[in-house]
Amino acid sequence: MLTAIVGINWGDEGKGRMVDLLSEGYDIICRYQGGNNAGHTVVNDKGKFILNLLPSGILRDGVINIMGNGMVIDLEHLCGEIDKLKEKGIDVTPDTFKISDKAFVCLPYHKQQDILEEERLADKKYGSTKRGIAPVYGDKYMKKGLRMLDLVDADSLEEKLTGIIAWKNLTLKGYGAGEIKREEILIWLNKYGRKLVPFITDTTEYLNKSVKAGKKILFEAQLGALRDIDYGIYPYTTSSQTLAAYAPTGAGIPGEKLDNVIGVMKAYSSCVGEGPFTVEMSGDEASALREAGAEYGAATGRPRRVGAFDIPASRYGVMVQGAKEIALTKLDVLSFMERIPVCAAYEIDGVKTEQFPSGDKLDKAKPVYEYLDGFKTDISKCRSVKDLPDAALNYIRYIEKAVGCPVRYVSVGAERDEYLMM
Secondary structure, eight states: OEEEEEESSSSOSSHHHHHHHHGGGOSEEEEOSBOSSSOEEEEETTEEEEESSSOGGGGSTTOEEEEOTTBEEEHHHHHHHHHHHHHTTOOOOTTTEEEETTSEEEOHHHHHHHHHHHHHHGGGOOOOOSSSHHHHHHHHHTTOOOBGGGGTOHHHHHHHHHHHHHHHHHHHHHTTOOOOOHHHHHHHHHHHHHHHGGGEEOHHHHHHHHHHTTOOEEEEEEEEGGGOTTTSSTTSSOSSOOSGGGHHHHHTOTTOOOSEEEEEEESSEEEOSSSOOTTBOOHHHHHHHHHHHTOBOTTTOOBOEEESEEHHHHHHHHHHHTOSEEEEEOGGGGGGOSEEEEEEEEEETTEEEOSOOOTHHHHHOEEEEEEEEOOOSOOTTOOSGGGSOHHHHHHHHHHHHHHTSOEEEEEOSSSTTOEEEO
16 A cells, blocks of 8 residues: 655645554655655654654654655754654664665755845745755756765765865855855765764665565655645745655655555645745734644744635645545634635636636736635534534535545644544
8 A cells, every 4th residue: 555645735734743643554654755844743642743854654653764765855954853853762763764875965055055046036035945955956957966875985975075066166156155165064974974874775675675565655745736846836836746646756666656645735724935825814814813723834933824725726736636535634723713714716817717827827816705604613622523513514525525535534633633534
């Protein structure tokens, strides 16, 4: 069984929470793209955790966790995450955690370049987290990157790094920045890379053997469909493929096919970063929803933009993700609303449309709202459909029909057991 858990919208949908919940039924959890530019918040009996790089299954005993070749890895940040887990009594060993030898290294100069470019763009910036993600993926496709396997061979590493830094300094010179010193980068690589060498392995070989042995594998995505480099709201996207179709490739088993795709979306909309966000609320209305949902970025702490559930965007996300079932998160957050707004369509240049547009058309889109009755009661103790108030159940059924995909899981709180199955 190969299953992907993916985001339907702009990211921050609650994927980590769902991976933590469902990981009990799987042997292997694998992150297949992205870096430490977004976070997955997990709350369970071991405490509250914010994971930027480590798969969310790292908190589940007896599960193997893998960082796939499609990822970009900030060595310093990863070492910090591992240390924080150890401080809370969670041991991370090569038996339970493996890093693909083909994953790329995010270096300090990638973060420097990211910051310089956002500053240059000024009011036209993309809303980068400034953690070097776009520059390191750019270097990957320019064939100017370092992979995790390079950390194992010190002599080869120095030779490769010399040529890369000479090239990278040409770019930084254009920004008026100082030159990168090879010795400083080597010290950084040695300090953090040495700690991670025991985890580096050929995960393609490992995963292919696991598939043949009948192991159950769960793929964990970062961000959502609307941040995908090809199908998202370009250029306000991430620099990797966030879609389920990329999961086997980014994990290391490109010849395999998924058996199931679980799409995660909130009962309302939230968004971190720049770019069009048609349903965005403002003022007191936005503040009330943001505070009720604790909508602050897990990786950056930035206040998230919030709004009503967006049907055109969510239907599009379900389509490009190929979702077969939905996990609806944070339904409990809406309990304070008398009436719940839902964006049923867009108006573009005076024409109503239910289709999610791209490019400049999306910038012109205005929301067309419908309103459903609120349920005005605490639903955090609900554990079955019969426990839900009618208004809450009606809201779920409305969304289910609107996006064209069955809702299978509904979370009514942040804790591991605070959910129900439809």
